[in-house]
Amino acid sequence: MQVTRLRLGYLPLIDAAPLIMAQEMGFAAEEGLALELVRLNAWAQARDMLGAGLIEAAHMLVPMPVAQALGLGPRLPAMDLVMFLSQGGQAFAINAALETRLRAGGHGFDFADARAAGLALRRAVSGVLRVGVPFPFSTQSELVRHWLGASGFAPDAVELVTVPPPRMAAALAMGEVDAFCVGEPWASFAVAQGGAALLLPGRAIWAAPPEKGLVLRRDFAASQPELTGALMRALWRAGRWLDDPEHRGSAAEIISRPEYLDLPSELAGRGLGGTLMISSGGELRHAPDFIAFNAGAASFPWRSIAALLADRIARRQGLDPDAAMQAAMGHFRTDLYRQHLRAAGASLPGASSRLEGALKADRMVPAEKGQMILRADAFFDGQTFEPPPWRPEPLSRN
């Protein structure tokens, strides 16, 4: 079989596992692909290299293609998100001074109750809370704004500061930020360095927060449908393999190698295994399904998620939310997901948009064929989001 090389950009995080395992476990080879995994240092670098055609596909924060669709990035060829690669995987951490105050106030650090943690934090903070996030357009930024806003923090009582994930621990230690929200293993890394305590997993705030997506250039997806499909199937199968708890340990070993994350595998194993050390005192908390790759339709790129993110980003940036939602929805390619993953056996929901935040528990719903389970996706405060109907325009190149 002829093998095609594809260059994939990724940042060193546990949610890069589908890309790494697709190559290492042979899911890519089964599809006739050899993945050249290019380790990157910045999210902006992933976006720019993809735009200039220096990589064929990128592991990207889900809100990034939304921001690009809204014209909030450099002028580059159109980019589409064709599938989610992970849900969850984030943790919110606070510095030692806040930890002491929260403990003195009787907070139990259960690493689960977002309402209690939010109220405890509100009582402990006077003045402005500076929170590190990895990128202005990130799931972390949305989680922090939603949770702190619903916990009584006024908009001007929170300052979000962009900090590259590997620097998060140092930024906390040097007092540049008081807290941060970041993808694993960088929260566990900060706990291991000392001076950080984990307060919540991202899933305690929003039960199914889409974290990373596979982003391609629109012209590549259109002109190379076979390669696009092969890549999506390889990553989808890698995600399914990763969702078997038996495989998480070996995944942690492999992604931690020097050529990938280059960290002790024990750190990556915490998030992947769902048991996190929340303080330097060694307290462990079990967080079931801390990160999901495939189960419960985790990889389906709902257009309603594009609308939800576009609505929030547009309001902050002073753009028209209705136009923003329409623009963004066209960049989450549920059509390509159906086309390329149907044959692989992915469960396909009947609709491509839904009321977001409505499921308090996993639910069985009708699918294209038979039934499928959708993962719970409620926000901790019960908020829901009704997307507008999508009025597709002919696909443009920009």
Add this chain to the structure above:
Amino acid sequence: MEKRLSIIIVEPDPERALPIVDGLRELGEHDIRIIAEETGLARQIAEFRPDVVLIDLANPSRDILEELALASGPLERPVAMFVDRSDEQLTRAAIEAGLSAYVVDGLRPDRIKPILDAAIARFHMIQRMRTELAATRAALEERKIIDRAKAVLMKARGIDEEAAYALLRKTAMDQGKRVADIAQQLVMAAGLLTCR
């Protein structure tokens, strides 16, 4: 005469920063500053209020600049959105050279273009120098390995240096491999066979 432009280069390695500064100096009088430290990057940029920020595409601090590009409130100086948004060609040329540029909104394209062209040329030059340096280092390493392999052969077979090299070269040709690869294998095998 037009006002001088203020330009910041974010680059921790002085050997890379200086050629870029030199390239820009040739264009005329501009205020150029190098920032090497990652800590306090946002504060330093806010203080200097640059018209243009040049940074390596792969610098981890890129994402901090992305935030600055968005943070300009209505009362602040109109900050920057990337390299001139009207010119997709220039954007891609910069990315291919490994350069990322942030330019203050409203700066005329004819003022930006010469600066970016010069910076792009310097980034290409730096890339070439790096490639050459890496090639020189690799050649030096190979030289050392071949010398060690020759010594192994001279000792084991009692031949002189010239004969040892000829033997390595013939073996390499017969096997369709490079002399350095054969030398590497020989040195490794010799290491295994030697009693410690």
